[in-house]
Amino acid sequence: MSFVQILAATPWLAYASATVLGLVVGSFLNVVIVRLPRMMHRAWQAQCAELQGQSAPAERFDLARPGSHCPACNQAIAWHHNIPVVSWLALRGKCAYCGAPISWQYPAVELATAALFAACVAVLGVSWAAAAAMAFCAVCLSLAVIDAQTSLLPDDLTLPLLWGGLFVNLWGMFVPLHHAVIGAMAGYGVLWSVYWIFRLLTGKEGMGYGDFKLLAAIGAWLGWQSLPLVMVAASLVGVAVAGALMIAGRVRRDQPLPFGPYLAAAGIVALLAGDLWAKLFAW
Template sequence: MPFEFYFFLSSAFILGAVIGSFLNVCIYRIPAGKSIVSPPSACPHCGHRIKWFQNIPIVSYLFLGGKCASCKTAISFRYPAIEALTGLLFVLNLYYFGFSLATLIYWVFLAALVTISFIDLDHQIIPDVISLPGIIVGFVCSFFIPWLPWLDSLLGIVLGGGILLAIAWIYERVAKREGMGGGDIKLLAMLGAFLGWKAILPVVFIASLFGSLVGVPLMLLQKGDTKLAIPFGPFLAFAAIVYLFWGQELIFWYLNLFH
């Protein structure tokens, strides 16, 4: 690859890290019902207003030694980790889709998935304020993505929401308790809007596979507690990212297994 492309990949990482810093604010404030734009960021322990040079993604964390500049309370490593994760996802997105409108669209999509995943991990909720507008945005964006016809997006919304709704209904009837929240259903509808109906079954399969690989050992550690609550949103988000970047290769590989 030419030097210029490496430059743009580096720029994408920096942009993603900056967006990741904002996502940290969203992850903390959205479940608490707080504004994501005001007041400015501050230390949650001492209330010290974070100055701009103390809020440079990843760099400031390392410079401050992972501690608040005022009270010296340890800052969670998750903050720079989310910034780095978002940066890497932005780089992957630019690498696969190049300089196109689809890259901008999927940057927004990836940022939403990161936010949803960590909120679900923390609170076991998927905020409607992200998933419901995401369904509409994904459908509108399908008119600007050459390989995603609007009908595929619309069918993705219907199939995505419908398949998890059916699974949730069957599980509730069999197990006599709720096993999947409405947030997961809306999230899969959003994934269908951005990825199309063909992505739904692979995404559910990948999410279920990795969910089982994580969930079963956790249940064993909890001495067989089948009521252990494991958020499914992060697995759906992970599966969507895998499909976005490597979906066609995985499908081709899977079909070749039977030849």
């Protein structure tokens, strides 16, 4: 009996494996969330320096180098201080060397990824569809946090997500391929149209091109039929959160807020809730 067959026959082991995998992947997602925007900024700086005839920084900075270290004291983090969630709890959220606080984002992302991976197994069983759904959830979670912190939706994540949706639906894993293709086209086109209508009416930019690409990617995974529900849910939650923040005095009325986190969350719910979510909205 193969390991996959053992997991399929033993639900608790499947959930436990998915949870542990989610914790490990979540730890890597934290690296992506922290470093990818910096990598983009450094790439822009290098391009500007090249245009001005200057030399770009030579030191390597990517997802692998430099190794994990404390941003406060620059001390390399030992492996036993880098265990998902456990190390953060053991260290009480502080660096083991200098005592600088470690953001709660790290365990939160790890726990969220673990919960999403377990949910994928609960909904889709031990299957290739569950593995694909895990990848979708991981990328969407990364995009949501990055956009919330920086108002950026990197092409390095949105475009692979879009092509990944078309790839898995070559075999109709979630929707027929023609529904996925139309979903990608419609997802981009709808927000592109909203962007230009808003800009022509107000002279302002209401959203970024990353939002177009993210909705296109969601359409590629879930088909064009999912887009109205995703748009409505993301918009309602976004308006509610923005209103609450304005009432609390956290943001100004004219302050732009990222839309990507709500799109990503709605996409994850649409993938995992499926027909149940559609029936809820229909009611």
